[in-house]
Amino acid sequence: MNEPAAQKTVLVVDDEVQMRRLLRACLERNGYDVVEAVTGDAGLDEALRRRPDVVLLDLGLPDMDGQEVLKRLREWSQVPVLVVSVRAQEEDKIKALDAGANDYITKPFSTGELLARLRAAQRLTQQPATTTVFHSGPLRVDLTARIVKVKGRIVQLSATEYSLLHLFVKHAGKVLTHGQILREVWGTEDVEKTGSLRVYVAYLREKLEANPAEPELLITEPGIGYRLVVQEAR
């Protein structure tokens, strides 16, 4: 778990001193450097100055809304952002994800879950752009040859199924909102199309999952969207 070779820097933007202390304790024990910011402005400053590898952003900040911080940060930086908030409403999550957050975790959370999400968010940016083969558990997608294999056997996908899978692979580990998927694959923002999306997700699961009724790769994020899980290679 520790990565002594290159310590990753985490920027924690949260106005609660207790949360910052606890996050610092947990993150430092797990091999991260921690930078703290109390306000949105300070957070943006630190992001610019320290160039963190990942940002933990609380939405309820004293000076500006966390969504606003996210928006401004995304104007110049692609640093992975994990939103940590007590706001559990789907619309808050969707808004943050659409504004460019990589993931969303609701307080209170277990540290185990937080660390897992942190690793997933970082992995996204660690993958070199030249990666052409994606692995997750039994799934193997060769992006140049457009070949999809499950447990070594080639799986035939329709064009739509493939472009959907391709989108998930490009953003592996990240929650994609219904809106984002519809825009990318169907070229529409019409939520009425969510039906088609659900149909194609069902098809993909049938072809890729060991048990389509209990998917382990293509996970539903209720009310928000889907996530392609990156399982460690076995």
Place this chain on the structure above:
Amino acid sequence: MPDQVSGAEGLPTGMRVVGGDDGPRFFPQFLLAATVVVGISLPALLLNPLVGHRAIALLYLLTVVFLALFVERGPTLFAAALSAVLWDLLFLEPIGNLSIRNAEDAIMFGMYFVVALVLGQLTARIRAQERSEHQREAHATALYRLTRELLEATGRQHLVTQAVREMESAFSARIVILLPDSSGRLSLHAENGSSYELAGPEQSLALRVFEQGQPAGDSPRAFPPAETLFVPLLAGGDTLGVLGLHFEAATSGLSAQQRQLLSAFAQQIALALDRQRLREQSEQARLLAESERLSRALLNSVSHEIRTPLAAIKGALDNLQELTEPPLSAEQRSMLAEVGQATDRLNRLIGKVLDITRLESGTVRPAPTLCDITDLVHVVVKEARPELANHRLEVALAPNLPLVHMDFVLTQEALKNLLSNAALHTPPGTPVEIGGRIRDGRLLLTVADRGPGIPPESLSRLFDKFYRAPGARTGGTGLGLSVAKGFVEAQGGWVVAENRPGGGALFTIILPLGQAVPLAAGSAARTEPASQPLAAAQAQARCE
């Protein structure tokens, strides 16, 4: 607006616009005319030897001109005729006879008549115009005062009071204003501020006026003349109410001008009421938005204020459990686990309280999309599995379930609450079955257990907030079932609780299928050629 004013309108004050027949006042005018003419004849007789009879004619003429300034046209003409006759009788040779010998005198007599006639006519017209002017001014003033009072009125009550006061002083009648109640029907109770309360038969008349939007009670042919007349208050094509005028004494109806004034008054009052209505509506909308904003802010703040320390507790707990120097004893670990469980339970309780608050404040707005029921059930099972760790969970979904139009999250939360309820109230090791099927155009999602079942006396109160069936285990929040019911009902469905034959409880979520789409319908897409070059694949995807 015609300028004609009938002679019957010599009203003493401009403000009082209602008047009866002015006929009786005519008589004194004739008397006055006769008296003056006869009275001037006496000095004329004395002057006659000094100035001659032609000068006397001029004196009479002067008298008629003066009279015309004070009396109506009729008496003026009467005075002219009387003075001509008197002149002829008393001053022209032969005296005491109407015949005229002298041609000059005949011309004089004729001229005199014409001049008196024209003069009478002219003065009468000028005075009529003056009076009409005055009347119009009075009407304009009354209307202006009404408009000003209505503009200054704050609130409907004040507005009605002002309107009634102005109407009373302008029409010398008692006024009643009727407005519709909240359901849009005309309330027959006079608005506060009215000076008249309707009697039985008048009520049906008022209702008719409200429904038809036409005045009533002022038919000129009505006999005896109606004492109360009603005009609708119309604004923007809507009838906003009814204005009633009750006259103490029977009247012969309103003149054209009075009607015009009345309709102008009614229009102004209606406009003011309309403005008031719009103001009330926007105020109401503002209040509603404000209360929604407040409740939302409250929800955010409560969830923030309670969940932040909870997050700290949980974070500290996790940190503590990870400490390895020195290692924690088994007892310490089990204590920490207790704290962890209590924290999770408290967090769940807050979640449910927030759900209930959202339901009760009406801020739950279902956003139905087409949903995959298999996926939904799986999500619920995955989330509820820790709670159901000691139960045998069986999922039985009908094959080929269609996509169903519903709010994914609300339905999922409802089903999860039913599962938590089953987990809590049934002994470990017993089975909990989840089912999903379509029956009679409805989606049925069932949660069945083999626990103790529901006491019959509890069935009706089961979904009440904080209700606990007698003998039920503790540990629940008492809110799960009401949240489930609320979330399903928000989507137009309902939840049924019953006891199963053979023991155990059965909860069913019933959602009417607005439009279900068979999941297999899209399967034609699966015959597409597989794994085309991506550009082509995307192009095709866009065409779908």
